[in-house]
Structure formats: C-alpha cells, structure tokens
Amino acid sequence: MNEPVINPNGRGVSTQSTSSLKDLVFNPETGDFEQVERGTANEGDTVTKMTEDGFA
Amino acid sequence: MKCIYIDKDEVLAFLNSEDCHIEGQSYEWEGENVVHIHTAALPHAFGRVVAAHWHKSSLPSEPYAPEHYYVVILSDNEAKAYYVNEELQLEECEVNFIPSREEMYSRAKGILEVDILSNKRVMIIGLGSFGSQIAIELAKAGVGEFALFDFDRVELHNLARHTCTIKDLGRLKTDAIKDAVIGKNKLAKVDLFPINITDQKALMDEQVAKADLIICATDNNASRFYLTQCLLKYNKVALFGRAVTRAEGGDVFRHRPGGPCYNCLVGSRAHAMATEEITNRSQLPAYVSEEDANAMIQVGLSSDIEPICNLIVKLALVELSRGKNSGIESLETELTYDYYMWANRRERRHAVWAPFNEAKNKPTILKWYGARIAKDDNCPSCSANALLDLGEDLNTDSLTPNYEGIVLETGE
Incomplete structure (x- = not known):
C-alpha cells in the first residue's frame, strides 16, 4: 500500500509498507551474527540492534 | 654531506629529451641536509627553495652560481650532484633515486x-x-x-x-x-x-x-x-x-x-x-x-x-x-x-x-x-516491486507498470 507522507520541506515521499529494522543475534556455534525480525530474539541471545544512525 | 633525492622518472625524461641543460628547482630541509631536486617547480612542496641545474654527462664549464645545486646525469642509474657554496666551491652530495613506479612496489x-x-x-x-x-x-x-x-x-x-x-x-x-x-x-x-x-x-x-x-x-x-x-x-x-x-x-x-x-x-x-x-x-x-x-x-x-x-x-x-x-x-x-x-x-x-x-x-x-543479510523481497530499492527514481534517462522497459513503491526526491 502506498502511504504518501509529506515532510516539512514540502517534498512528498511515498512509502511502501515493508519490513522494519531487523536485529542481529549472535550465534555462538558459528561465531556469526544472524538477522531476525526486531523483537523476536530468544531470551539469553546477544542481540545487537541494527541502527540507521552514525557515520564516518 | 648533503643528501640529494632525484626522481628516476624525471631522470629518464631528461635523458630522453634533446635538452643538455635544464633549470629545475630544489627543496631543502634546512638543518637536515636533505634536498629534493626536480626538473621543474612543484605546485605543492616544502623546504627552502634553491635553484638547481640539470646537465647530461658532465659539469658545465664555469662560472657556477653560488648557492645553487648542479645535478649531472650520467645514466638512468648513475648521477652526481654538487652544491656550490658561497666561496664558489663545489661540495659533492650523496645522490639517492626516488624509484620508478614498479620499483616502488617491489616490496x-x-x-x-x-x-x-x-x-x-x-x-x-x-x-x-x-x-x-x-x-x-x-x-x-x-x-x-x-x-x-x-x-x-x-x-x-x-x-x-x-x-x-x-x-x-x-x-x-x-x-x-x-x-x-x-x-x-x-x-x-x-x-x-x-x-x-x-x-x-x-x-x-x-x-x-x-x-x-x-x-x-x-x-x-x-x-x-x-x-x-x-x-x-x-x-x-x-x-x-x-x-x-x-x-x-x-x-x-x-x-x-x-x-x-x-x-x-x-x-x-x-x-x-x-x-x-x-x-x-x-x-x-x-x-x-x-x-x-x-x-x-x-x-x-x-x-x-x-x-x-x-x-x-x-x-x-x-x-x-x-x-x-x-x-x-x-x-x-x-x-x-x-x-x-x-x-x-x-x-x-x-x-x-x-x-x-x-x-x-x-x-x-x-x-x-x-x-549474511537477507535480500528483502519488499525492498523499496532493489526488489522487483520497487519503483526507482533513477533520473531522466531511466530505462523502464524492464519494470512492471502500475505498481507502488518509494519515490525519493533529492535536491531542490
């Protein structure tokens, strides 16, 4: 579904509903991180949030 | 003894030219006895600027200009350099080559x-x-x-x-x-x-x-x-x-x-x-x-x-x-x-x-x-359903018409 959004600058941005930010959960067996939907990690998992903030 | 650096690529260019003498420029780190001598002035360089002369095969006959450098190119691997002091005496310098491109990465x-x-x-x-x-x-x-x-x-x-x-x-x-x-x-x-x-x-x-x-x-x-x-x-x-x-x-x-x-x-x-x-x-x-x-x-x-x-x-x-x-x-x-x-x-x-x-x-x-990041099937940028704003020359032949997606407006 298209949900038109007008930002304060007067420019329109249409957003398609899509997946939200995912989290990264550490897999101690592989030593890698794995993506999961935010809020679905198991208790005890090491969860690192994906962030859109922060830059070089 | 002053320590001179000359660029091998400049040496080769000079040897291959028809010039027997060119006036270049040297950059001296005072107090360190280190001098970089080039065949031309550099746009961004450091050190005290001193005139330098390049010659092929041998030193010129006198007169020598005081406080100038003279570089004599004997071959692509051999050169001599001299500094003329205030008493017009030639002081021989140690010559080092800044290597060619391939040599620079030999390590x-x-x-x-x-x-x-x-x-x-x-x-x-x-x-x-x-x-x-x-x-x-x-x-x-x-x-x-x-x-x-x-x-x-x-x-x-x-x-x-x-x-x-x-x-x-x-x-x-x-x-x-x-x-x-x-x-x-x-x-x-x-x-x-x-x-x-x-x-x-x-x-x-x-x-x-x-x-x-x-x-x-x-x-x-x-x-x-x-x-x-x-x-x-x-x-x-x-x-x-x-x-x-x-x-x-x-x-x-x-x-x-x-x-x-x-x-x-x-x-x-x-x-x-x-x-x-x-x-x-x-x-x-x-x-x-x-x-x-x-x-x-x-x-x-x-x-x-x-x-x-x-x-x-x-x-x-x-x-x-x-x-x-x-x-x-x-x-x-x-x-x-x-x-x-x-x-x-x-x-x-x-x-x-x-x-x-x-x-x-x-x-x-x-x-x-x-x-490993999963490709998002609903990604507004790269999914099959995405409508991309790619500018006036966008080729839309491969895109499916009549779908909804993101339009990102940039600039004024």
Missing part, C-alpha cells in the same frame, strides 16, 4: 602485483576520516585511478582524525587528498569532484558507470540511498563504511549485484527519513551527537576508526583483484559476508557484548564479526 611483490591494480578505477564518496585514509591506503597498494567526491574543506576540527595536516587547512578535501594520493603513487590518475552527489545526477551516473569499485564514506543516509540507486542501475559493487556514535564501533556493508542493498540492511524507515536529514552539522563529526559533545572527552577516536578503514581496504583489494593470482585470493573465500561489525568499546549498541577478557561464547570488542 609488495608476491603480495600484490602492481599491474593488477594499476588500471583499476575506484570512486570514493566522502573524504572525511574514513575516505581520506582509504584513498591513501589504496594508493599505496597501487590503485591507478581515483574519482574523489567531497564538497567540504579541511577544518580545524578534522585534524584529530583526518589524514590531512595543518598545512591543508582551508583547502578542498579533494585537492588535499589528491596530493596525498600522488605522494604515495605518483602515477595515479586522480579526478576531483568537489560536489554534493545528490545535486548532479548525470555526473553520478557517468562516474558510477566508469568505476570498478565504489566506496561510500559519507555521513548521511540520503547520499547512501541515492548511491544505492546508481549501483542497482549499473550493477556495481560498493562498500559502505561507517562509525557509530563516538566511534564506539562501526560496520562495513558490501553491496553486490543481485545481493541485498543498503536499504535491505537499514530498513525503509531510514529511507523515508533520509530526505529530512540535516547533513550540514556543526563542527562535530557525524558520529558525535550534540549531547555527547559536552560529555567526557574521548581520546583516540582516530585509532577507533582505523580498524574499520583497514577492513574496507582489504575488501576493496579483494574485489579489485578478484579472479587474479594476486597473493590475497585466499581472502575471496573467507571474506564472504555481506555485513561486518566491529566494537571499540562496550557502549550503547555494543553494551550487551562480553568483556574482552571474558568473551567465551559471546561477541566482544576489537574483533570482527560477519553476518
């Missing part, structure tokens, strides 16, 4: 062959603390062509983390980094674009299409999403690097054709917010929030950034030498993740990570971790 032979990278073109967008370091490292490795993008100038607050120095204050970062690149790889071809990439679509298209690899080191999401659209159009590989909040850590994302894109990684919320970003921040670097500015002084931010730059350089070299017998081809089968994370300190995003000395089965600081 790297067996690790990285020069020819593999000499015809590679790397586009670097953003010449801040990341981009500046990456450009110089790739120059050291032998990359032959650069397209450098940044509209900013070197300012005082950059110095703690940037490769530029006090002498570069006020200069465009593109100019300053070009000098640094040439200083490492004197035959590198460097094209400069002191522009905002979102203002020049046609130019961006042209440069992305020409590049063998794109490195994004900008400080805002708007530029990253915009670049993503270009990458998708031209099926290019790119590396996105960043530090997060006070360089507590950072990450690297590798975009490959057919794989997840930056929007698959950070999500559409960031994409929608991108047009609202204020990129012209105060004098704070992007990874320092306003509230943190008055917090405890954080030392060593440059060293926090270096590991992230190092991985970007490694990934870049793997991409550029892919399929070649380069000496680092083993990394092609090891550096296979889409996304890499690094933590310098256990703060904020990395607060739940384990202490370095108690890691056991948990992630910890000062180590790299990889993740």
